[in-house]
Amino acid sequence: DIQMTQSPSSLSASVGDRVTITCRAGHNIVSSVNWYQHKPGKVPELLIYLASNLQNGVPPRFSGGGSGTDFTLTISSLQPEDSATFYCQQTYSTPYTFGQGTKLEIK
Amino acid sequence: EVQLVESGGGLVQPGGSLRLSCAASGFTFSGVWMHWVRQAPGKGLEWVSRISGDGSDTAYADSVKGRFTVSRDNVRNTLYLQMNSLRGEDTAVYQCARDPCPAGVCRFESWGQGTLVTVSS
Numbered sequence: 142d143i144q145m146t147q148s149p150s151s152l153s154a155s156v157g158d159r160v161t162i163t164c165r166a167g168h169n170i171v172s173s174v175n176w177y178q179h180k181p182g183k184v185p186e187l188l189i190y191l192a193s194n195l196q197n198g199v200p201p202r203f204s205g206g207g208s209g210t211d212f213t214l215t216i217s218s219l220q221p222e223d224s225a226t227f228y229c230q231q232t233y234s235t236p237y238t239f240g241q242g243t244k245l246e247i248k
Numbered sequence: 249e250v251q252l253v254e255s256g257g258g259l260v261q262p263g264g265s266l267r268l269s270c271a272a273s274g275f276t277f278s279g280v281w282m283h284w285v286r287q288a289p290g291k292g293l294e295w296v297s298r299i300s301g302d303g304s305d306t307a308y309a310d311s312v313k314g315r316f317t318v319s320r321d322n323v324r325n326t327l328y329l330q331m332n333s334l335r336g337e338d339t340a341v342y343q344c345a346r347d348p349c350p351a352g353v354c355r356f357e358s359w360g361q362g363t364l365v366t367v368s369s
Contacts, residue, residue: 142310175355177293184343184359185293191353228293232354235298235307237283242292 147240155248160216164229173233176214180225250274250358257363270327270344278322281347286340334367
């Protein structure tokens with residue numbers, strides 16, 4: 142199974158800040174990484190697919206990067222509505238493992 | 249509009265069984281992969297199982313292999329998860345997710361709200 146190690150597990154940042162979350166795969170997974178945003182009481186929302194492709198309707202302040210084993214999700218200018226837990230996921234091979242999540246709090 | 253509505257959750261004793269359903273609408277159900285994902289209380293997302301559009305290809309997390317079976321009815325546009333030999337650690341909200349996986353680029357584009365399964369005596 143491919144482990145996905147996400148960091149940090151939590152962070153606190155201010156509106157307007159640039160925030161980066163990282164995800165490390167235990168195996169070369171090329172670009173097979175997706176990122177999701179999950180707010181309490183809501184369904185997870187796909188933000189980024191295939192490491193760097195922005196899903197339709199997602200604000201351009203979200204971006205993804207990386208390949209191989211190291212991946213990043215960046216929010217260029219944090220907004221109040223971005224408070225959520227973010228997950229990376231690999232779809233290189235089953236089981237399609239998720240990272241443990243990063244809880245983002247807005248100061 | 250894509251809709252995924254899960255049902256079938258509830259309280260079950262350890263060792264018991266339950267069958268979850270996910271009713272799909274608003275898209276060509278037989279044309280997409282479908283997945284089950286769960287979230288235990290206070291924990292993160294855990295992928296459980298997937299099934300191909302025609303039902304011929306399935307896969308499972310190690311934690312449920314041999315106990316859970318995924319299936320689908322492309323006439324009724326419904327996804328199922330048969331859960332047997334349930335354990336306390338299976339307690340979670342179970343969500344179905346739609347994955348069009350175009351050209352092998354798989355991603356979970358739509359999710360249901362989920363159904364709660366509680367395994368307890």
